[in-house]
Amino acid sequence: MHFRPTHFTWLFIFIVLLDSVVGASDLSGFRMVTKPMILIALLAYFGNNGKHLLQSTYYLTLSALFFSLLGDVFLMFDNPSNHYFVFGLVSFLFAHILYCVIFLLRRASRNSLDFGLILLLFLAYGTTLFIMLEANLGPLRLPVAIYILAILAMAVTSYGRRKKVNAISFNLIFLGALFFIVSDTILALNKFMFDIPWSSLTVMGTYATAQFLIVKGLLFENPKEN
Template identity: 45%
Template sequence: MLSKTERQFAVIYGIIVLFEIISGSIASLQNLHYIAKPAILISLIFFFYKAGKDLSQPLKNLMFSALICSLLGDILLMFVGESAHFFTLGLVAFLIAHVMYILLFLKHRNKTRSPLKFGIVLIIYALSLFYLLKDSLGDMLIPVAIYMIVILSMATTAYLRKDSVNILSYGLVFIGALCFMISDSILALNKFYQPIPFSNISIMLTYALAQLLIVLGILKLKN
């Protein structure tokens, strides 16, 4: 169960996300987009700071690192229209964020659980996605391939927490990791394969949900 404070924050967080979607979709509100998008991660960082005081320092350090790198990635991707280099830099920022999540999730790995079956499913998914993207990637082929490997590893380490932490923490983090994969997949398809209707909405909703669920899942380690 989520606490009253967590439920209240989820409502506030949802309002911020909705504000970002609206400001990013309406041309006359584009300037507000530069406030709304960073506000999503900033609110999450402050919430985790207040709610995660009882967690161990190593856990908090990794969580803050992942959230701050994600915030940096969000900011960089807002300026992709100015230069393609911002996309690459944003990709690097999120790659580091995923590495931080991997290290965080590995702290509660269930060493008796094999990643093989789940890993095979992820590999099939990744190869199918890569097949669609490969002809359009150009110089981004290797960076995107590396990014895909890292995010698949992030999802796998989230899966490997099963039976090592309480079921609520496991479920929230695992679903969050899958949402992150979906968000990045939509972004990649929209950018490198073909435009997807309402992609900005689906990318933002799955991304924001992913970050929220992972934070809530880590907070549930206190239970």
């Protein structure tokens, strides 16, 4: 089924809102259906509309979305032993690595002051976040450290596309990367430090926005000719 971009946007918003309502109500058992629907919808949309892209970009993106879907499913089964949390973390780690590869396909020169500043800012943010979390991580210290590096690498490589793609594609994907960091930061703080009111809604809202913006940005990708 082929959806026009505007129609899909409204459908996607509906799915995210439905998942939010289900998650905040006594119908939370239905999240086994509504939460995976978010990534399934993006997979179907990108699968139908991304065939004009480079074949490598197309299949790598489908793979990244698939690993994200796996991560969503694993995190629904999170328990005190943290096994499913680790499985979810690894799934999203693979997704971020794939996004890094996708973004590196359109990398511009990294010998610029603004790229260096962005790199330093993200490193400072990641270091600060890890220091805040470290005392409560226990055996998850190494997996969380690796994951933080991966998501920061994803954000940095998304910025590295700035002079190789059109402004719409760059802005959508870089903004999506920032939303991803916000989502995972809220998730980490809520899990390891203190309860955040409405954390489930804010995590899923920012996460869904991140994935949507990245998918839309890739569909708008139009590399400049040198």
